[in-house]
Amino acid sequence: MINESLAHTSNILVYAAMTGFVVAMVAFAISLSKSRRIESLEDSVARTNSISPAARLGGTATLEQATVSTAVTDGDERGAGRRAGNIGMSLTWLSTLLLGASILCRGISAHRLPWGNMYEFSLAAGFAISISYCVLSVKRDLRWLGLFIVVPVLLDLGIATTVLYTDSEDLVPALHSYWLAIHVTAATVCVGAFSVGAALSALYLVAERAESRILAGLEVGRTGALANRLPSADRLDLMAYRIHAFMFPLWTFAVISGAIWAEAAWGRYWGWDPKETWAFITWVIYAAYLHARVTVGWRGRKAAYIALAGISAILVNYFVVNILIPGLHSYSGVK
Amino acid sequence: MLSFTAWLRWLWRQLTSMRIALFLLFLLALASVPGSIFPQRGTAPAKVSQYIRDNPKSGLFLDRLHMFDVFASPWFAAIYLLLFISLAGCVIPRLFEYWRELRSQPPAAPKNLSRLGVYQTWHSVASAEVALQDTAKNWAKKGWRVRTGSDYVSAERGYAREFGNLLFHFALLGLLVAVGVGSSYGFRGTVIVREGYGFANNVTQYDSFTPGRAYSVNELAPFSFSLTKFHAAYQVGGMQSGAAREFHADVSVKSSPTALPKKVRIEVNEPLRVAGVTVYLVGHGYSPEFTVRDSKGNVVWKDAAIFLPQDANFTSNGVVKAPDSVPQLGLQGYFLPTVTSDFSMGPRSIFPAADDPEVYMSAWQGDLGLDSGIPQSVYQLDTTKMKRIGIEELAPGEKWVLPNGQGVVEFTGFRQWAAFSLAHDPGKGWALLFAILAIAGLTMSLLIPRRRVWLRITETPDDGNLYEVGGLAKTQAPGLPADVTKLAQLALAIAPEVTRD
Ligand code: HEM
Numbered sequence: 001m002i003n004e005s006l007a008h009t010s011n012i013l014v015y016a017a018m019t020g021f022v023v024a025m026v027a028f029a030i031s032l033s034k035s036r037r038i039e040s041l042e043d044s045v046a047r048t049n050s051i052s053p054a055a056r057l058g059g060t061a062t063l064e065q066a067t068v069s070t071a072v073t074d075g076d077e078r079g080a081g082r083r084a085g086n087i088g089m090s091l092t093w094l095s096t097l098l099l100g101a102s103i104l105c106r107g108i109s110a111h112r113l114p115w116g117n118m119y120e121f122s123l124a125a126g127f128a129i130s131i132s133y134c135v136l137s138v139k140r141d142l143r144w145l146g147l148f149i150v151v152p153v154l155l156d157l158g159i160a161t162t163v164l165y166t167d168s169e170d171l172v173p174a175l176h177s178y179w180l181a182i183h184v185t186a187a188t189v190c191v192g193a194f195s196v197g198a199a200l201s202a203l204y205l206v207a208e209r210a211e212s213r214i215l216a217g218l219e220v221g222r223t224g225a226l227a228n229r230l231p232s233a234d235r236l237d238l239m240a241y242r243i244h245a246f247m248f249p250l251w252t253f254a255v256i257s258g259a260i261w262a263e264a265a266w267g268r269y270w271g272w273d274p275k276e277t278w279a280f281i282t283w284v285i286y287a288a289y290l291h292a293r294v295t296v297g298w299r300g301r302k303a304a305y306i307a308l309a310g311i312s313a314i315l316v317n318y319f320v321v322n323i324l325i326p327g328l329h330s331y332s333g334v335k
Numbered sequence: 336m337l338s339f340t341a342w343l344r345w346l347w348r349q350l351t352s353m354r355i356a357l358f359l360l361f362l363l364a365l366a367s368v369p370g371s372i373f374p375q376r377g378t379a380p381a382k383v384s385q386y387i388r389d390n391p392k393s394g395l396f397l398d399r400l401h402m403f404d405v406f407a408s409p410w411f412a413a414i415y416l417l418l419f420i421s422l423a424g425c426v427i428p429r430l431f432e433y434w435r436e437l438r439s440q441p442p443a444a445p446k447n448l449s450r451l452g453v454y455q456t457w458h459s460v461a462s463a464e465v466a467l468q469d470t471a472k473n474w475a476k477k478g479w480r481v482r483t484g485s486d487y488v489s490a491e492r493g494y495a496r497e498f499g500n501l502l503f504h505f506a507l508l509g510l511l512v513a514v515g516v517g518s519s520y521g522f523r524g525t526v527i528v529r530e531g532y533g534f535a536n537n538v539t540q541y542d543s544f545t546p547g548r549a550y551s552v553n554e555l556a557p558f559s560f561s562l563t564k565f566h567a568a569y570q571v572g573g574m575q576s577g578a579a580r581e582f583h584a585d586v587s588v589k590s591s592p593t594a595l596p597k598k599v600r601i602e603v604n605e606p607l608r609v610a611g612v613t614v615y616l617v618g619h620g621y622s623p624e625f626t627v628r629d630s631k632g633n634v635v636w637k638d639a640a641i642f643l644p645q646d647a648n649f650t651s652n653g654v655v656k657a658p659d660s661v662p663q664l665g666l667q668g669y670f671l672p673t674v675t676s677d678f679s680m681g682p683r684s685i686f687p688a689a690d691d692p693e694v695y696m697s698a699w700q701g702d703l704g705l706d707s708g709i710p711q712s713v714y715q716l717d718t719t720k721m722k723r724i725g726i727e728e729l730a731p732g733e734k735w736v737l738p739n740g741q742g743v744v745e746f747t748g749f750r751q752w753a754a755f756s757l758a759h760d761p762g763k764g765w766a767l768l769f770a771i772l773a774i775a776g777l778t779m780s781l782l783i784p785r786r787r788v789w790l791r792i793t794e795t796p797d798d799g800n801l802y803e804v805g806g807l808a809k810t811q812a813p814g815l816p817a818d819v820t821k822l823a824q825l826a827l828a829i830a831p832e833v834t835r836d
Binding site (some may be wrong): 271290 | 354356357358361363364367368370371372376377378406512514523570573575578579580581582602603604605606613615617681740756757758760763767770771773774777778781782811812813826
């Protein structure tokens with residue numbers, strides 16, 4: 001039986017988390033507007049450019065040196081920017097935990113893993129994005145990234161609570177399997193981390209544009225205003241790469257565990273069902289991203305576009321395939 | 336003019352270049368997209384026919400482009416074959432290179448260590464010769480491969496990274512072969528079985544049967560099973576009312592004609608595995624039972640007809656054909672497990688369980704067209720040479736006397752049926768093995784850092800020597816500074832720093 005009061009608590013907790021994220025969004029926006037790089041964009045471009053090309057080709061090695069002085073600051077200890085950034089960070093943690101509690105209540109209310117329909121997947125994806133960000137922020141100062149994480153999370157939760165909402169219920173038989181825990185959990189974690197990676201790749205494009213305009217002696221304009229509040233393009237690129245590279249094996253695992261589940265449920269491990277097809281497309285795009293990073297003429301801007309194509313494929317698989325294209329994976333719970 | 340072999344060599348170099356590999360990867364992703372947009376013969380053959388019927392012009396054109404069987408099309412095959420040739424051409428030479436690398440020594444120290452990203456330096460009065468030997472020994476103990484030169488020590492680690500990369504790419508090749516072999520030496524089939532009826536593993540008993548290219552039907556294992564009972568439960572009330580909550584099929588299986596029958600329950604995620612064949616429960620529906628008498632009072636049909644569900648509430652339609660009646664009789668219509676009270680939107684069911692079942696049938700008289708030689712669907716009535724003689728709603732047990740004494744139709748009850756998919760894929764285990772190897776290789780390849788660290792000792796005119804440690808990351812994994820610091824600490828322990836003022 002469904003525990004209705006717990007299911008209700010779960011719904012309230014989602015709204016509480018969303019409220020927290022909204023305030024965090026405002027705080028991060030203030031913090032970003034007040035922050036500056038320690039070393040100005042112009043200076044750092046000039047300095048990196050002065051490092052000999054041979055050393056630059058050393059790749060990471062040079063980066064370790066270069067990043068020191070491109071850190072972002074949001075003013076002195078008691079400045080308004082720093083305070084806002086701290087508030088944003090704390091609220092993000094709090095809202096993430098509230099969201100986690102909501103998911104937990106939902107699961108307990110139905111005595112099952114709370115990922116059985118699109119509403120529940122969306123809550124889980126929102127949680128995966130924000131917890132990835134929180135975990136990454138433990139070791140490094142990521143307040144400059146907060147706005148670009150909280151906004152997508154809010155969009156996701158907004159769609160979940162309005163369009164995708166479904167009451168807490170039992171599962172359809174196709175989902176009665178321990179592979180639900182393995183496959184869907186792996187996929188959700190990947191979606192969360194790939195979203196953070198995509199945010200970094202998008203910001204890389206902004207920073208790269210500003211830096212190359214400076215190199216070319218052009219006005220940087222509005223992109224410069226944002227780029228001046230971000231780490232260097234190289235740094236952003238490296239962070240994005242590390243997240244994608246770290247997650248790619250897990251995504252591979254998610255696809256393969258899906259195939260194993262499909263074998264148990266439908267009698268074939270791969271049948272080019274639309275959902276499977278897009279999981280494959282996503283996989284191929286991220287494999288292309290990793291290859292682009294080691295291909296002359298493709299690293300940098302083009303690789304970043306490929307990473308953004310990857311997250312787009314994930315979104316297509318989630319929204320378009322689940323809702324519009326009929327297939328075996330029809331358990332969106334949306335009518 | 337390029338000679339032919341020069342041209343071939345050029346082609347090969349292009350094909351095995353990273354740029355082309357990248358391009359082919361994109362092409363593969365792009366080529367998969369139509370497969371998710373258009374219905375595919377492999378998964379939904381009925382929808383493909385429907386699409387072509389609805390859009391005759393564009394449908395046939397799309398069909399010629401293989402848009403309805405994208406993943407079996409020649410152009411899709413061309414892309415992945417090129418990709419895998421490229422892959423083989425790329426990784427086989429790397430395998431040899433890796434072999435050579437494994438047996439070679441780390442490279443000599445570069446001239447200027449201070450230009451490396453991570454760099455540390457100090458002065459020490461320790462003997463250069465002893466420091467070189469001992470540092471090399473201590474570094475090697477920490478798992479680095481070392482080489483000692485006249486005034487330097489080179490260290491390198493992370494060879495397993497390349498191993499992982501090669502393992503991954505070879506596993507992909509293996510996976511493709513396993514998938515191909517499995518589908519050529521296996522088969523797939525589907526069958527609908529009514530409660531109380533059975534199935535024997537014989538080609539004639541399948542509703543559809545697709546053998547692999549190299550499969551011979553003589554290899555079919557002689558097992559059989561019968562469906563004792565099908566059970567389904569649905570949610571009552573709430574937003575998801577009518578959603579399936581549970582279903583399973585209780586069957587009695589004989590693994591060979593002489594074996595004792597065994598009771599087994601088949602569920603959605605729990606197939607039956609018997610004699611190398613896996614039997615999956617993939618669908619279910621209703622089967623109303625009719626007794627039909629013709630104008631002379633002869634029983635011309637007494638059986639359970641298979642009706643196919645049309646919507647989530649199991650509004651099901653189907654037909655009965657009685658070719659032995661004179662003149663021939665046919666019925667077509669709906670089985671409604673929970674009949675709606677309002678027929679203004681047509682006969683339909685409002686809940687999937689059989690809470691208030693009813694059939695809504697029209698009766699036809701004339702020529703069923705079974706002798707015309709054109710194959711007919713068992714689920715459709717060809718009414719071109721028939722005349723409708725009546726239409727009626729019947730509850731279980733009710734009799735319908737057709738007008739003008741043309742016969743009697745009795746709706747005696749109903750049972751359920753279950754649809755099973757049967758598959759035999761001998762490549763499955765291999766595919767799984769290569770998939771696991773691929774993940775293992777990938778993880779090694781992406782997470783193991785490849786690094787080089789050097790120590791150089793330079794004699795200085797005054798007291799002591801200049802010690803320099805520098806490191807280079809060949810990959811973008813974090814942690815080079817930590818590694819360099821650790822190795823520098825080891826060297827420092829052997830050659831302590833002297834501070835000069
Ligand atoms: C089915 C096609 C392929 C897939 C899915 C694939 C996948 C991958 C992945 C995920 C990596 C990342 C490992 C890393 O960054 O270290 C990688 C690396 C690599 N791949 Fe592929 N690959 C494919 C085809 C090819 C082909 C055709 C070539 C040869 C042209 C190739 C050459 C390489 C090389 C040289 C690396 C090493 C890059 C490095 O050192 O970081 N791959 N591959």
